[in-house]
Amino acid sequence: MxxxxxxxxxxxxxxxxxxxxxxxxxxxxxxxxxxxxxxxxxxxxxxxxxxFALSARSLELFASLELAEKLFDEGVINSSVELFISGKRVGGLDFDRTHAEDTPFSFILMIxxxxxxxxxxxxxxxxxxxxxxxxxxxxxxxxxxxxxxxxxxxxxxxxxxxxxxxxxxxxxxxxxxxxxxxSFEGAKYPQSFLLGDVEVDWALDHDRFRVFMHGERIGLFFPLKGSRLSRVMTTDLSAPPASDDPAVASALDLGELAASFAQATSLQVRLKNAAWLTRFRTHHRGVxxxxxxxxxxxxxxxxxxxxxxxxxxxxxxxxxxxxxxxxxxxxxxxxxxxxxxxxxxxxxxxxxxxxxxxxxxxxxxxxQSGWRARLRDLLAPAILGPATSLDFIQGKAFRKFAQIDIAYPAGRFVGQGEADGQTTGPGPGKRAPNAQLSRHQDVFDLLAGYSFHVLALSRKRLDEAEASAIKRGMTALGAAGVETHVVARLASGRCEGIHVPERADVFERYGLETEEAQAVLLIRPDGYVAWRGEGLDLESCRAFLGRFRVAAMIGAE
The missing domain is CATH 3.50.50.60 (FAD/NAD(P)-binding domain)
Incomplete structure (x- = not known):
């Protein structure tokens, strides 16, 4: 068109x-x-x-476009969130404990x-x-x-x-x-906030994201450039700003932000060298x-x-x-x-x-306000400490914030999963996960670029004739304008055009549980599985690909 x-x-x-x-x-x-x-x-x-924060799913997108390293040059890798009540640490999230091996980015990039x-x-x-x-x-x-x-x-x-x-x-x-x-249904939150990019002088370090609760006041600390620059945010208990637009929001004095943030943290804090100060309110609305x-x-x-x-x-x-x-x-x-x-x-x-x-x-x-805020402060230490000590909770929290478990419903353009014979591993509508292939390569290396990819997996060892056949079939699919990759164990040696994994991670993560298991996946440019078939059924893959690309069906004629 x-x-x-x-x-x-x-x-x-x-x-x-x-x-x-x-x-x-x-x-x-x-x-x-x-x-x-x-x-x-x-x-x-x-x-x-x-x-200020990029999640794992967004970093995966940037990495596929070869832009992640530029972000890392300027951002801060943050792997923990500490929670404080009235100045005392009561728990937190440690993303090093999440065991999220299906992503290279088990952290938040603060930028x-x-x-x-x-x-x-x-x-x-x-x-x-x-x-x-x-x-x-x-x-x-x-x-x-x-x-x-x-x-x-x-x-x-x-x-x-x-x-x-x-x-x-x-x-x-x-x-x-x-x-x-x-329509844009929703409402304003009653609270307004003070925000500043400032230099923070306090007894704590500048390495991690922190949340402070103290009655009706909430304080947030975000690391940006070590001790040189941090972002702080706190509840504004004065009159709300005249505008919700930060470009025209009412002025904020550094002293007011410092006093409010100190009250929220219950700590001795000095703020200086402000790069940006603003008041704002926030909404929750959706079309x-x-x-x-x-x-x-x-x-x-x-x-x-x-x-x-x-x-x-x-x-x-x-x-x-x-x-x-x-x-x-x-x-x-x-x-x-x-x-x-x-x-x-x-x-x-x-x-x-x-x-x-x-x-x-x-x-x-x-x-929360009034007695509800006081009750929260009273109960939170007894709940947050034990809860965040569990690796299960750590993992669930990380995956929620990281947006890596979002899945899309089946339909004409997303296969039916179990109806295609799949039992475990990522099915249609789910994100294609990462997995290590060798000392120097992983699945996301293969799936780089914003393109359709066909990924053929064979835990079963392929002999020379089988390897040649799958290569011919994938070459034909490649002619239809998609990227193709074969990851397989071979009966002997190596074979050009086939990635031979040095470990079983890729098979286990993609649900190939037996030594004879094989699968073909059609992966969309946004990294989600569009179709999956058990075995090495390339013609069914081509047929499904034709729903997106007319060239795929022309090539089959």
Whole structure:
């Protein structure tokens, strides 16, 4: 599908908003060969941001794009969360105890949102795409063929942009959402907060994330640059700010933040050298649908929630990863329009669960007042200490925050799992896990890049004829435009084009429990299993792939 460029500015996909979600969407679309534009009303990239944490699932995405190392250069690897009541440590999370061997990233990367955006902007530039700044979208209309988008430049001049599809990643005050008339049900939280990026002088170290509770006050400490810069946040018990927009929020004095944070921590604390100070309130809201015709919403345009758990930016990044390949499959590969509907059916339940989870977490920790806050402080030490001493609890908490156990429902574009004969291991709709193959390679090395992958696994030892046959079949699948990988034990030696694992991790993690077990998995660009078949049934894999790529079925003729 293409757009006639004879009438004004045109592209295949227009992304509105250059925050993390929009930048990721544009980057992924560009990687899939889509003619994409990204516009933002701001004259320059953001320098301040509330989002601060990247979860394991997001880091897996960045790693597949070869961008993770750039984030690590500027971020802080945080593997623990300490919980304090009235200045005394009462428990916490230690991600070193999670035994999450299916991800390379059993930690939270603490990095300001502005730096995450900078990495994505640089990657876009290297791909030949720049953010068009100072261009404010004011509305649009769509028909069966295109979307006509109205905008104005920094000087007030009117512009018309045309696109086959539009992604609204323009934040909580989204003009795209407003123009579509989507509901945005929810409410403001009654509490407001003080936030600052500052230098913290105290008796504790600057290495880990800490949560402080003391009556109606809550305090949060996030490590950013060792003792040089940290983020602190605390409850604001004064009048709420006049605006929810941090760009126009009422001024905050460093002394007020220091006094409030000291009360929340019950510690001697000195704050200095502030890089950013603000007051803010937060909401919990979500749309009822993610798509209207040719227009989609993603990230904060579709869901906003409390900062509890650091879920917001990560959820938006995964929205982008889910949507971009589907648009590319329709535009470039002739996939059915119904594939685009699965963006909403897959991601809307995730957003609702994030809203529920963050609201519950926020209410428990920061939403108490009066006798309820005092009761929480009284009971929490007896509950949190014993609970967080259990490795099971540590693992469950990490996987929830990391978003690595999210699964999508079966349907036309996600296989049926057990109906295909699968009993254990990752089935259709689940994330493809990592596993070690050798001293120098793991599964995620094979699945790098934002592409379809076919992964054939054989715990059964293949003789020369069997190895040659599976290689021929995979070569044919590769001709249909997918990446193919064979991981198998061999009867003797090694064979070019086949990865021979040095350990059994990959078979055990993918549910090949017997010495004769074999399986083929079709893995989507966003890292989720679309189809799985037991045995080495490549023709059934090709048939399912044809639901996404017409070329796959043409190659079979």
């Amino acid at each position: 293409s757009v006639d460029r004879s009438e004004g500015d045109a592209c295949e996909v227009l992304v509105v908003g250059a925050g993390p979600t929009g930048l990721m969407a544009a980057s992924l679309l560009k990687r899939r060969g889509i003619d994409v534009r990204i516009v933002d009303s701001r004259a320059e990239p953001s320098r301040e941001s509330r989002a 300001p949102q502005a730096r995450t955006e900078a990495v994505l902007i640089e990657a876009l530039g290297e791909a030949g795409l720049e953010v068009e700044r100072g261009l404010e979208v004011t509305g649009f209309e769509q028909d069966a063929d295109m979307v006509r988008v109205h905008a104005k430049g920094s000087g007030g001049e009117a512009k018309t942009l045309r696109a086959a599809f539009v992604i609204g990643a323009d934040g909580a005050h989204s003009i795209v959402r407003h123009t579509l008339g989507l 009822d649908r993610y798509r209207e015709g040719r227009v989609f919403v993603a990230g904060d345009a579709g869901h906003i929630h409390s900062p509890a758990g650091g879920q917001g930016m990560n959820t938006g990044l995964q929205d982008a990863a889910n949507l971009a390949w589907k648009l590319a499959a329709m535009i470039r590969d002739g996939a059915e329009d119904a594939l685009l509907d699965t963006y909403g059916s897959e991601r809307l339940p995730v957003a609702k669960e994030v809203l529920r989870f963050t609201d519950e977490l926020f209410t428990t920790v920061a939403g």
